[in-house]
Amino acid sequence: xxxxxxxxxxxxxxxxxxxxxxxxxxxxxxxxxxxxxxxxxxxxxxxxxxxxxxxxxxxxxxxxxxxxxxxxxxxxxxxxxxxxxxxxxxxxxxxxxxxxxxxxxxxxxxxx
Amino acid sequence: xxxxxxxxxxxxxxxxxxxxxxxxxxxxxxxxxxxxxxxxxxxxxxxxxxxxxxxxxxxxxxxxxxxxxxxxxxxxxxxxxxxxxxxxxxxxxxxxxxxxxxxxxxxxxxx
Numbered sequence: 001x002x003x004x005x006x007x008x009x010x011x012x013x014x015x016x017x018x019x020x021x022x023x024x025x026x027x028x029x030x031x032x033x034x035x036x037x038x039x040x041x042x043x044x045x046x047x048x049x050x051x052x053x054x055x056x057x058x059x060x061x062x063x064x065x066x067x068x069x070x071x072x073x074x075x076x077x078x079x080x081x082x083x084x085x086x087x088x089x090x091x092x093x094x095x096x097x098x099x100x101x102x103x104x105x106x107x108x109x110x111x112x
Numbered sequence: 113x114x115x116x117x118x119x120x121x122x123x124x125x126x127x128x129x130x131x132x133x134x135x136x137x138x139x140x141x142x143x144x145x146x147x148x149x150x151x152x153x154x155x156x157x158x159x160x161x162x163x164x165x166x167x168x169x170x171x172x173x174x175x176x177x178x179x180x181x182x183x184x185x186x187x188x189x190x191x192x193x194x195x196x197x198x199x200x201x202x203x204x205x206x207x208x209x210x211x212x213x214x215x216x217x218x219x220x221x222x223x
Contacts, residue, residue, distance in 0.1 A: 002155065031209065042116070043156075043201070043213040056210065090155055097209025098143055103155040 003027040004104035006091050012110045013081065021076040021107045023091030031097045032074040034066060037088040037106070049074060050097055081111045114139045116204050118214035125192055126222050133187040133217045135202035140180045144205040147176050147187050149198045150216070156201065160187070192221045 004025045013019050025032065034046040048056035049068040063085075065077040074091055088108055094101040115138045125131050135145070144163050148156040160169045160176040162185070168177040175188040185202055199218045203211040 002157070004155075006155075040215075042215050043203075043211075045210060048209070056208075092156075094209070098205065098207075100158050100161045101146070101211065102158060103148075105155040106153075108153075 002102045002104065004091055004093055004102050006089075006104035006107050008107060009105065010108045010110075012112060013078065014112055015081060015083070017081075018077070018079045020078065021089055021091075021109075023074040023076075023104060025072055025074075025091075025093040025102075027093060027095075027102060029093040029095050029102075030071055031094045032068060032071070033092040033094075033101070034074065034076050035090040035092060035103075037090060039087075043090070047076075048097065055097075078109070081109075083111050086110045114142075114204055114206070114212045116202060116212050116214040118200075118202060118217050120217060121215065122218040122220075124220040124222065127192060127194060129192050129221075130188070130190050131192055131219075133189070133200050133202075133219070135185040135187070135214055137183045137185075137204040137212075139204075140183050141206070142180065142204045143207050143209075145176075145178050145185045146203045146205060146211065147174075147185075148201045148203065150201060151198050159200075189219075192219075194221050194223050197221050 031050045047066040067075040088106045090106045091104045147159045162178040173190040199216040201216045203213045
């Protein structure tokens with residue numbers, strides 16, 4: 001138990017569906033992140049929020065839309081995804097952006 | 113642009129052996145270097161974080177070293193156990209807190 005909880009753990013969606021991934025951290029951290037892990041590729045940073053403001057957006061397609069309503073919660077809204085978006089999506093948090101980062105267990109996404 | 117490389121990609125050793133995992137990075141202007149462990153189908157667990165001003169960090173049987181000038185970090189695992197089997201990832205952090213990950217070393221420790 002890392003203190004970062006992700007739901008759902010597994011999600012299968014069609015290309016026309018709209019779904020959301022949820023992340024909650026119980027560590028009192030100020031920074032939260034979304035990473036994507038595809039087979040045979042290094043982890044890719046998608047979005048960073050610090051004190052609920054987005055500070056990084058690594059040229060992620062607009063079909064991925066993050067939301068950070070408060071410092072404990074982070075969402076990734078998914079719309080009109082492609083099969084190549086199938087991957088493990090990892091949420092993480094840290095006290096600030098320079099300290100040890102703690103990851104959740106991830107959400108396995110399959111786009112059919 | 114920072115690039116992180118981990119060698120070897122996979123390693124299999126008998127139980128009890130001491131081993132070294134390697135991580136190299138192209139831009140020496142890092143803020144910190146972190147090592148993580150990932151079990152199959154799971155998230156990442158932070159093992160050690162070395163600040164750029166430090167040379168090494170130790171936790172139990174794990175020791176991580178950092179040589180910024182040569183762009184290298186190593187993770188030393190003493191007296192390996194089957195429970196150490198996992199993928200080990202290193203990540204170089206910049207001033208803004210962005211982490212660039214290597215592709216990982218998949219370790220298998222045989223009983």
